[in-house]
Amino acid sequence: MALKKTIEELKDLLQSLQIDLEKAEKGNKAASQRVRTGTVRLEKVAKNYRKESIAQEKTAAPKKAPAKKTKAAARPFAIRK
Known part of the structure; x- marks a missing residue:
């Protein structure tokens, strides 16, 4: 839940920076x-995002390993006697 809040904070901050940059340019x-x-x-929020996203990846359920190929499927053109 904290990661979503940080993402929203980053979006808002970037949007306000963009507006102020346009004004500063003038x-x-x-x-x-x-x-x-x-x-x-921005630097502080970005570091916080990095920390939270890494923590979320570690707590996420591990992905299943891909199914292993059988010998027949691994060598479809093998000569059988």
Whole structure:
């Protein structure tokens, strides 16, 4: 559940950074400051996302191994006597 919250936080942060970047490009100094502080926050949220996603992968159910081929299926053109 925490991973979903972090994903939403990342999306919101990226969206606000994009808006402020556009304003900063036009010369808005306040927007430039928000971008600088936003990148620091982005770094923290991204590290948190990485930590949570790795933890979720470890707790997820293991995947089944693929079915093994039988000898006949492994060598369909084998000569039989």
